[in-house]
Amino acid sequence: MPVRSSIGAVVLATVIVTTIAAARAHDETKYPDWSGQWLRTGGIQWDPTKPIGRGQQAPLTPEYQAIFEASLADQALGGAGNDPRYACLPVGMPRLMSVIFPMEFIFTAKTTYILFENNMPRRIYTDGRSWPDHPEAAFAGYSIGKWVDADADGRYDMLEVETRHMKGPRTYEGSGLPLHKDNQTIVKERIYLDKTNSDILYDEITTIDHALTRPWTVTKKFRREHNPSWIENDCSEDNHHLAIGKEHYFLSTDGHLMPAKKGQAPPDLRYFNQSKK
Amino acid sequence: MRMLPPRRHARYGAIKKGDAMRRQLTAVVSFAFMATSSAVLAHHSFAMFDQENPIELDGVVHEFKFTSPHSFIILAVKQQDGSIQLWSLEGGAPSALVRDGWSSKTLKPGDELKLTIEPLRSGAPGGSWSVSKTKLKDGQPILVSQ
Numbered sequence: 001m002p003v004r005s006s007i008g009a010v011v012l013a014t015v016i017v018t019t020i021a022a023a024r025a026h027d028e029t030k031y032p033d034w035s036g037q038w039l040r041t042g043g044i045q046w047d048p049t050k051p052i053g054r055g056q057q058a059p060l061t062p063e064y065q066a067i068f069e070a071s072l073a074d075q076a077l078g079g080a081g082n083d084p085r086y087a088c089l090p091v092g093m094p095r096l097m098s099v100i101f102p103m104e105f106i107f108t109a110k111t112t113y114i115l116f117e118n119n120m121p122r123r124i125y126t127d128g129r130s131w132p133d134h135p136e137a138a139f140a141g142y143s144i145g146k147w148v149d150a151d152a153d154g155r156y157d158m159l160e161v162e163t164r165h166m167k168g169p170r171t172y173e174g175s176g177l178p179l180h181k182d183n184q185t186i187v188k189e190r191i192y193l194d195k196t197n198s199d200i201l202y203d204e205i206t207t208i209d210h211a212l213t214r215p216w217t218v219t220k221k222f223r224r225e226h227n228p229s230w231i232e233n234d235c236s237e238d239n240h241h242l243a244i245g246k247e248h249y250f251l252s253t254d255g256h257l258m259p260a261k262k263g264q265a266p267p268d269l270r271y272f273n274q275s276k277k
Numbered sequence: 278m279r280m281l282p283p284r285r286h287a288r289y290g291a292i293k294k295g296d297a298m299r300r301q302l303t304a305v306v307s308f309a310f311m312a313t314s315s316a317v318l319a320h321h322s323f324a325m326f327d328q329e330n331p332i333e334l335d336g337v338v339h340e341f342k343f344t345s346p347h348s349f350i351i352l353a354v355k356q357q358d359g360s361i362q363l364w365s366l367e368g369g370a371p372s373a374l375v376r377d378g379w380s381s382k383t384l385k386p387g388d389e390l391k392l393t394i395e396p397l398r399s400g401a402p403g404g405s406w407s408v409s410k411t412k413l414k415d416g417q418p419i420l421v422s423q
Binding site: 233 | 324325342346370376401
């Protein structure tokens with residue numbers, strides 16, 4: 001029947017065209033080559049050009065400078081200070097981008113993923129969406145990105161990202177350098193390859209936070225590893241650091257609590273039956 | 278004392294004889310690179326360990342835990358009264374150690390070690406260990422593969 005055959009042909013053609021269009025929606029030739037494993041080139045401090053701790057010269061408000069000093073003092077006595085990571089809490093943004101352990105980028109048409117060896121992945125939406133009204137907060141926040149062809153050569157070379165809606169507590173680094181407890185942080189990034197060395201990647205990170213007197217910009221530098229190894233790295237596997245109340249303890253070889261500070265009292269046992277034997 | 282298999286590019290000691298100056302320079306460069314390895318490679322602050330007052334420990338490996346987030350050497354240390362005390366020594370993450378050529382098999386129970394560690398500030402038997410400050414009992418470096 002000629003009419004039914006014609007309709008079928010049109011439907012088939014439509015399906016084929018739609019499939020081809022979908023395939024072209026993610027044209028890999030438009031994206032830079034950020035494949036493989038990326039390693040940090042500096043230490044674990046936030047601003048890689050300065051020493052960890054006070055040496056960061058972080059533009060903290062007086063209130064948060066005092067919180068930071070208290071953290072340093074506690075760590076000097078054996079405590080963990082403000083740093084929640086010792087008890088395996090996710091580091092969140094922006095500290096994720098210190099990339100203590102390696103990372104890898106995965107590009108799809110609508111989302112760029114950053115996979116970390118020892119943290120949950122970041123999801124950066126590049127589909128042109130607007131900010132959601134009431135998203136659930138997350139340590140890594142909610143990230144919207146935009147690919148940019150800065151040199152107009154027909155290929156993207158920079159990813160601009162903004163991240164909001166984080167939860168805490170979060171610090172910039174292991175010294176306990178704090179972000180504000182109101183979690184109103186905004187993080188802006190510009191991620192791009194070195195123009196002369198495609199095995200070097202930069203992330204210019206600007207943090208806007210109420211614990212700061214001004215936006216704080218640092219540039220992280222990563223190198224591509226051509227002989228990568230990926231090791232399973234899960235903080236909860238055998239962590240010997242415990243947070244009980246506000247105190248930090250250390251597990252002994254036989255799984256018992258040990259003090260981390262000199263003269264540290266044992267934990268509060270109010271919920272245990274402490275009748276005399 | 279157990280010697281580990283030789284490797285193609287030993288980080289310690291594989292320097293041509295007769296080249297004393299290059300040997301010294303290599304040792305200095307290696308030490309400078311390794312000197313802060315434990316703190317640099319941690320995902321959290323190592324300030325809880327007394328970095329200003331390190332101590333020497335001689336002991337026998339009771340267990341080598343090649344686990345996340347940090348490796349542990351459980352070291353049996355003989356006390357003056359002859360009793361054995363187990364020390365819990367925290368080191369670099371396995372993913373960092375493998376880049377220094379270590380593996381889960383680099384140390385085994387029974388290995389006799391000499392370490393310089395940074396002890397817990399509380400005085401409890403714990404602390405941090407680092408690759409650069411861990412040697413075999415006779416002072417020889419632990420050879421690993423690259």
